[in-house]
Amino acid sequence: MAGNPTEEWVKNMQDAGSFDDEEEPPISIEQFFSLTGIKFMDELTVPRRSTFHRAGIQARNRRDSATSDTGEEPVIPLAEYVxxxxxxxxQLELYSHVAQxxxxxxxxxxxxxxxAEAECAKVTPELFREYSRCSEEDRPDFQQxxxxxxxxxxxxxxxxxxEWKxxxxxxxxxxxDQGFADLEADAKVLESLTRQVQDLLPSLREEYEQAIRELEQEQAEVxxxxxxxxxxxxxxxxxxxEQDFALDSFRTEISESKAKLANLSEKLEEIEQQKKESMQAISDAERMAHVQKNSTKAEVFKLRDELDSIQNLHYWRPSKIQSDMIELIYDSRYLVSIPCTKFKPVRHEFSVTRLTDPSTRRRDDFPKLxxxxxKAGMHQVMTDQTIVNVRQIVHRMSDIWAACAQLRQQFTFLGVKFPTSVRIDLSGGDKPPGLIAVAxxxxxxxxxxxLVKFSFDADTFFRWPKSIDSLKCDVEVAYGPIESTPIQNAVRGRLAKATPADNHGCLLDACIEGSEQYD
Incomplete structure (x- = not known):
């Protein structure tokens, strides 16, 4: 039977004189600890200390005893949950983490x-060899x-x-501490709520008692x-x-009567309005009849002068007014014929012609304009569905000819310094034709x-000068060693400065800016 490994190693080491350093018998760490009688961390006993709060244990014991006495599940206080x-x-989470x-x-x-055991098995540590080789007198000091x-x-x-603990x-x-701080904050909130509840509690109790009394009274009635x-x-x-049914029928009749009353009220308002208009027309007719019968020649001449002033102001003068035809003369040069049906214009038969009277003819430097x-005015009137009366036709044509007059003035100024021509642009396809002025x-x-080309589409032409921002401009070199880009930038730069309120001679100024690029 084999002996103790430690005793065998000691016996072998006592005969170490017959071994070299490399041939010494190996010893494990456990054998060395057994030989020296020293233990480090293993096999140490440490008394356990409870980390649970005594109050929690006592409360749990009381709850367990109450459960065993009554046999019912006890109600756990909220404080224990907290x-x-x-x-x-x-603590449990920390214990689990520390245990892991x-x-x-x-x-x-x-x-x-x-x-370390494997390394000791290969090479015996120097400490182990020194301990085995020391004398009996030195061994107690070594062990100490x-x-x-x-x-x-x-x-x-x-x-x-x-330190870890x-x-x-x-x-x-x-x-x-954080939990305690939260509890203190909750306590303050609860204290505030408690004060509010205490203030409301008397009134709520009175309401409750009143509700109970009413309930008892109603119960007695039942x-x-x-x-x-x-x-x-x-x-x-x-x-x-039966009375409810009769009331419903009465309510229905009342609703119908109210609806009829509303309709009659609307009709009454319409009749009153018609009455006012008729009375106004009668008053105007009586006034005109009174003027015709009793007015003097001076008053007639005064009224005629006022009429002439108004006509000179807006350039319109009536030529013929009938239920089927209205003819108006604009600026003593254009005859506007508006076929009507009971004074309602027939837009698709609308026409504009130039008067041939030699006394009214003037030189036209831009006949294409x-x-x-x-053409643009007639196209606008005949295609715009919003035009339904003669007044709207007159306003539309006035706006178009006012824009035309301002553009004519621009072209006249431009033609003083630069040869200028105007032509109608028909390259728009389905779009309305435009106007091109070339300087x-x-x-x-x-x-x-x-050649500087100013392009006016229909919308730009009709809304001039409000549409000055939408005016298009291009430059084309006819001949010579020049480039179109500097000229075009100069022209567009000047046009960009023009506004609907400040655009006098802007086309002329733009061309002058372009002409100064190659002085």
Missing amino acids: VAMTVDVP DLQAWIEHSKANFKQ SLKLIKSHAHDQAKSQWY LQWVEQLQETA DELERSDQSYLNELKATIA TEYSF AILYAGKRAKA
Whole structure:
């Protein structure tokens, strides 16, 4: 039977004189600890200390005893829930986390110990050899040194453990303090709510008592009704139902009567309005009749002068007014014929012609502009569905000819310095035709010529000068060593400065800016 491995190693080491250093018998760490009688961390007993609060244990014991006495499930106070969530649960979570860390540390220590065992099996540490070779007199001192090392390691581990425990306790203390602070805040809120409830409680109690009294009274009435004659009550219920039906029919009749009254009121308002208009027409007719019968020649001449002033102001003068035809003359040059049906214009038969009277004819430097104003105006009147009366036709044609007059003035100023031509643009396809004005700029020093084209679509033409921002401008080099880009930038830059209120001679100024690019 094999002996103790430690005793065998000691016996072999006593005969170490017959071995070299490399041939010494190996010894494990466990054998060395057994030989020296020193234990480090293993097999140490530490007294356990309870970390549970005594009040929680006492409360739990009281609850368990109450359960055993009555056999019913006890009601757990809210305070115990708060203590459990603030103190017990963080302790449990921390305990689980620490237990996992310690378990991992133990496993890691075991792995390190196995590795050290393997290294000792290969090469015996110098400390082990010195201990085995020392004399019996030196061995107690050697063991005392080992015990001091053990005590130091034990105290160091204990110190580190207390540091960890202090950190854990501080974490738990922070959690408990936070929970206590939350409880204090809740206590303040509850105190405020309690004061509010105490203020409202007397009135609520009075309301409750009043409701109870009303309930008792109604209950007494119900009991009395139940003791009454049921047949008589049924008759009353039937009578009430019949009366409700009659009331519903009356309400329906009232609603219908109100609707009829509203319709009659609207008709009355219309009749009153017609009456006012008729009275106004009668008053005007009587006034005109009175003027015709009793007015003097001076008054007639005064009225005629006023009429002439008004006609000169808006350029319109009536030529023929009948129920089927209205003819108006604009600026003594254009005859506007508006076929009507009972004074309602027939737009698709609308026409504009130039008067042929030699006394009213004037020189037209831009006949294409005049032609375009005729065609565009007639197209606008005949296609615009919003035009339904003669007044709207007159307003529309006035706006078009006013825009035409301003553009004619612009072209006249432009033609003073630069040769200018106007033509109608029919390249728009389905869109209404536009108008193009071309100004020729000569650069004598460069022996070059550029054509500046101003393009007016129908909308730009009709709304001039409000539409000055939508005016299009292009420059084309007819001949010569010049480029169109600088000229075009200069022209567009000047046009960008023009506004609906400040646009006098803007086309001329723009072309002058372009002509200065190659001085």
